[in-house]
Structures are given as structure tokens and as C-alpha cells.
Amino acid sequence: MLYTDYVDTYNILPDDIWNLDEARFKIGDPTTNIQYLVFNNRPSIASYDSSELVTTSEMISRTGKVGKPFFIYKGVHQMENWFPGVSTANYDYETSPSEIVNESIFNEWVSDHFPASEDKWTLLLMDGHLSHASDRVISTLISKKIIPLYLPSHMINILQPLDRSCFGHAKILYRRQISHNFCARLSPTNAHFFETYMNIREEAYSSKIIIEGWKRCGLLENNSGVALSEYKRQMHHDFVTPEDPVQEESVIEPEVGNISTPAPQKKLRKRKGGLENTGELSLFETNAALIEKVRKLELEVKRLQKALDEALNSKNIVSMELEHCENN
Secondary structure (H helix, E strand, C coil): CHHHHHHHHCCCCHHHEEEEEEEEEECCCCCCCEEEECCCCCEEEECCCCCCEEEEEEEEECCCCECCCEEEEECCCCCHHHCCCCCHHHCEEEEECCCCCCHHHHHHHHHHHCCCCCCCCEEEEECCCHHHHCHHHHHHHHHCCEEEEECCHHHHHHHCHHHHCHHHHHHHHHHHHHHHHHHCCCCCCHHHHHHHHHHHHHHHCCHHHHHHHHHHCCCCCCCHHHHHHHHHHHHHHCCCCCCCCCCCCCEECCCCCCEECCCCCCCEEEECCEEEECCCCCCCCCCHHHHHHHHHHHHHHHHHHHHHHHHHHHHHHHHHHHHHHHHC
């Protein structure tokens, strides 16, 4: 396996093995039909949905550490009021016309901010997006003694620790907190997004959650069988259902009023052979067991139906013989 080959050849320590990836968060309330009680106890339903997104780049180590977050906002100029009350030593940020990381932004970030060591090699796992895999980026990485290991596109959701734990957990916590903000009459702004994200970040990227992500990929103990088993399972059922480390609550009770927020539903789109999960919820327990149970129940129904048909047929034969005897 290329992963263990790099680790053994360059004597890379677990503390120097990192996974980097981006996730996009919506500014505003991603839920709909939020019901709350106003002061006269009359129910009111309202919702807010913003189409503006922020890309957040995070990196986690195999030993449970987390690097500084890197925010990419849509725009041309950076505004200081986007980051209230937090030292710039705790985060990095940039603007982009499309709020999506590009090759120039990523190369500059790697060059100026990646926590690499000058006297030992670092292994960096990430997807093969063009912004990560250009000749200029690879040259910059190697010059900083960083070995890029690009995950195969058809197994990114299986081999990327951030996707297997932290990002899904962060989005669940973010949705909860943004609902509280909405009920507190806080308008969705870049500043409120930043405050909300930084508030949930300590829990979402805790050492326990990070290590669990590496374990689910089979990269904590270098067990390739874990990833292969998960890949075969997904190929068999033709769907992808990421794990959920926390249980989502359906009711939120803030200090003012009572708010009932229906659990967000997954968005599904059709694809050949099945359905693909394309919604924002990235961490939910697999329903493979339920699908298998339904399949077995369907087989049992067919077996019972066949037995019933045979019993009815036998009954008809006996009735005909009995009628024949009576007539004689």
C-alpha cells in the first residue's frame, strides 16, 4: 500500500501524517418551517435560507491534532468585521469570486501557512482536485518536505478521515447553533457565521472525533481491509451513507420561546443503479441492515404466499374427492 510505503521509506511519524479537505457551509439557516411561539403564545412559522456559502479548509493529524482553519469567502476585499474578537493567529482567510479554493489560493496557503518541518518529512492525504495537484503546488509541497498522497476519486468518501467524522459532526452542530441564532433574531452575516463556526469547532474537531475518523478509514492501524470491506458494502448496496457520531435532536428549546425544528431530510438524486446521497447531511448511520431486513421479509412473504396457494390447491382436491364420494 502506497500509504505505508511512504511512511516506512521516509520514517514519517504519526504526528506528521495529516489529512486536508474542504467543506462548504451555508450562511443562514439551512432548515425550513421553523415554528416558534411569540410573546402572545400564538404559533408563528418562519424560515430563512441564504444561498451564500463559505468554504472552510481543515486539516487533522493521525494523532488527533487539528490545524488552523482556512476560510474562503466570496468577494474581492477582506473585511475585518467578518472576524470579530478572534486573533488572526487562530485562523487564515482569503477571498475568491466563487468562494471555492483555486490553485493560486491553495499554493499560497501551503507556502505561507502549512505547519511543515524543515528537518523531517510530512505526509499529506487529500483529494486530487486540480487546485491540489498542479505542478506548481506539487513543487511547493516537495520544497517544504511535504509528500502529497492523492486519494482515488472513487474512494474519497471511504479513505478521507475528515469526511468520515469531523465534517458531518460539524455540520450537525452548525445547523443547531444557526437555528438558535435565527430565533434570537440574529441576521445571517459573515461575522455571525464565523462566530458560530468557531464556537462549534472545539467539539466537532475534538481529538476523539478526529481519531475515530482515521480509525474508520483503516488508517489508524494501517488496516486496508477496513476500507476494502466498506467499499464492497457500498458497491453492493449502491449508496453512500456516512457515519454520524452524534444523535441529532429534533426539538430545540432556547431561552426565549419554544422552537420545534423538523429534522433536515437528505436530498437524493437518481443515478444508474440506485440513489446517491447529495444532501448536506454527511454523517448518518447506515440503513443497510433495514434494507436487508426488508429483502428477507419480502422473501418470507413470497414463501408464505406459495405455501398458501399449495394449501388452497390441496383443499380444492380434497373437496372434489369428497364430493365424488358423496355422489357415489
